[in-house]
Amino acid sequence: MPSLRFCSGSIFAFACLTGxxxxxxxxxxxAVKVTRIPLTGQPVADDxxxxxxxxxxxQTNVKYGVLSRQQAQVxxxxxxxxxxxxxxxxxxxxxxxxxxxxxxxxxxAHPLYNHNNVMYYGSVQVGTxxxxxxxxxxxxxxxxxxxxxxxDSLVCSVKHRFDSHESSTYEAGSNTFYVRYGTGSVEGxxxxxxxxxxxxxxxxxxxxxSTELDSFFSRVPMDGxxxxxxxxxxxxxxxxxxxxxxxxxxxxxxxxSFYVSPQPNQGGSEMILxxxxxxxxxAPLLYVPVVKRKYxxxxxxxxxxxxxxxxxxxxxxASDSPLDLQAQTAIIDTGTTLILMNEGDADTVNAxxxxxxxxxxxxxxxxxxxxxxxxxxxxxxxxYSFSLPPEAYVVPGRDxxxxxxxxxxxxxxxxxxxxxxxxxxYSVYDASSxxxxxxxxx
Numbered sequence: 001m002p003s004l005r006f007c008s009g010s011i012f013a014f015a016c017l018t019g020x021x022x023x024x025x026x027x028x029x030x031a032v033k034v035t036r037i038p039l040t041g042q043p044v045a046d047d048x049x050x051x052x053x054x055x056x057x058x059q060t061n062v063k064y065g066v067l068s069r070q071q072a073q074v075x076x077x078x079x080x081x082x083x084x085x086x087x088x089x090x091x092x093x094x095x096x097x098x099x100x101x102x103x104x105x106x107x108x109a110h111p112l113y114n115h116n117n118v119m120y121y122g123s124v125q126v127g128t129x130x131x132x133x134x135x136x137x138x139x140x141x142x143x144x145x146x147x148x149x150x151x152d153s154l155v156c157s158v159k160h161r162f163d164s165h166e167s168s169t170y171e172a173g174s175n176t177f178y179v180r181y182g183t184g185s186v187e188g189x190x191x192x193x194x195x196x197x198x199x200x201x202x203x204x205x206x207x208x209x210s211t212e213l214d215s216f217f218s219r220v221p222m223d224g225x226x227x228x229x230x231x232x233x234x235x236x237x238x239x240x241x242x243x244x245x246x247x248x249x250x251x252x253x254x255x256x257s258f259y260v261s262p263q264p265n266q267g268g269s270e271m272i273l274x275x276x277x278x279x280x281x282x283a284p285l286l287y288v289p290v291v292k293r294k295y296x297x298x299x300x301x302x303x304x305x306x307x308x309x310x311x312x313x314x315x316x317x318a319s320d321s322p323l324d325l326q327a328q329t330a331i332i333d334t335g336t337t338l339i340l341m342n343e344g345d346a347d348t349v350n351a352x353x354x355x356x357x358x359x360x361x362x363x364x365x366x367x368x369x370x371x372x373x374x375x376x377x378x379x380x381x382x383x384y385s386f387s388l389p390p391e392a393y394v395v396p397g398r399d400x401x402x403x404x405x406x407x408x409x410x411x412x413x414x415x416x417x418x419x420x421x422x423x424x425x426y427s428v429y430d431a432s433s434x435x436x437x438x439x440x441x442x
Contacts, residue, residue, distance in 0.1 A: 057363045058363075060336060064416070117337075120136070120137075121135065125195065125197075126193050130194075130196050131167070134160070135223060137271050138333075139258075140229060140334070141225060141227035141233065142233035143225065143238065144195075144225065144227060145177070145225060146161075146224035148188060150211045151212060151213060155217050162209060170192075171191060175236075177208045179235045184214035184216030186208070186212070186213060190209075192205065193205065198273070200245060201250075202250065206238040208236060228241075242256060253432070255276070255431065255432070256271060257426065257427060257437075258426070259426050280426050281442060287428075289434065289435050292329075296331065297330065297332070298330055298382055299382050300329050300415055302323065305352045325345045326345055327345055328413045330417045331414055331417065336419065339406050339407070339415060339416070339417050341408070341409055345415070346407060350365040352375075353390075353404065353406075364404075365404045367403065371389075375390065392421075392423065393406065424441055426440070
């Protein structure tokens with residue numbers, strides 16, 4: 001994932017590690033072709049929002065291979081040392097959880113909780129009978145793994161672990177796998193078993209049984225990761241869960257889509273397999289071709305300061321002056337919080353909106369919290385333009401200060417476009433036409 005994409009980069013409260021498993025009854029496959037998988041946002045614990053984002057930036061750079069693990073550990077230790085001198089205030093315990101809802105249209109929704117717009121989870125079941133796990137659905141990676149009971153470390157002891165002896169459909173594998181996410185790595189054995197997402201049951205899905213988890217994973221509440229990028233990116237050389245669903249004809253269409261709620265401490269986020277929810281966005285959907293079938297990566301034609309409705313990119317001179325950027329493509333990543341870019345582009349974009357480098361970390365950019373005084377920005381992807389109002393890119397902290405959603409990655413020609421953008425635009429991932437669609441979220 002590019003930052004954990006939002007996954008492997010976060011440190012959460014130990015208290016958040018309990019009570020995450022939610023069982024999902026699985027109706028017959030032919031009864032439902034479009035399935036809603038609600039996503040649960042988890043709270044950042046004692047760390048401030050900004051500290052969380054700083055860690056994610058470091059981990060994203062490792063994920064995309066532009067920082068070594070050793071370099072990342074040095075930077076993260078420095079962040080941790082700085083945090084020791086900050087007063088930690090637990091987040092308020094507001095927000096409620098409801099039971100799983102079976103909708104009349106045949107879809108299944110899980111209870112949602114989005115605290116501070118930082119991370120989103122959904123439930124997946126593996127085995128027969130199903131064993132439930134909370135996973136990150138990540139368009140920035142392509143591997144599916146969950147902890148195994150074969151892992152007896154302290155890290156695994158705080159996770160939901162898969163017990164192969166309890167599944168009648170389990171098939172053991174002999175190949176090993178190793179995946180690196182930020183400062184944490186995962187290794188184990190590649191196996192097969194029935195996997196369920198809502199109403200969809202997938203036989204003989206390859207997945208990783210993790211027998212070794214880095215200590216980093218003891219500090220995050222998810223059990224595992226379901227990668228949704230192209231299988232060409234898979235470290236285990238396995239067919240992704242989504243691709244197998246498509247090949248077996250389990251979906252109405254070879255697409256999936258995300259609605260990520262912009263409202264903190266409220267519900268509403270979901271992933272839909274096999275379709276879109278037209279009630280979640282303003283038509284029409286604007287599609288941008290994938291340029292490399294590895295990530296969901298599209299052409300980035302620039303950014304301008306100034307707003308406007310989403311639509312076809314204006315001709316030269318018909319909009320505000322474009323910023324002088326180095327990047328050429330954008331990876332659409334549901335696992336990353338911010339919009340990450342090379343340092344030169346980050347300096348240019350932030351200067352254009354009136355932000356300045358945060359001297360305490362050098363990774364974030366401070367900006368006024370008064371969004372009424374700030375400009376909108378417009379991101380040009382392929383032939384289309386997508387405006388972001390200041391409310392979308394200003395990130396408030398607990399101490400009354402604010403940061404922008406534009407920060408530094410070490411990737412020279414690629415931006416990583418995360419939930420700063422995706423909370424404002426419904427996103428559709430079309431594996432048949434190899435394109436990504438966007439519609440203004442409502």
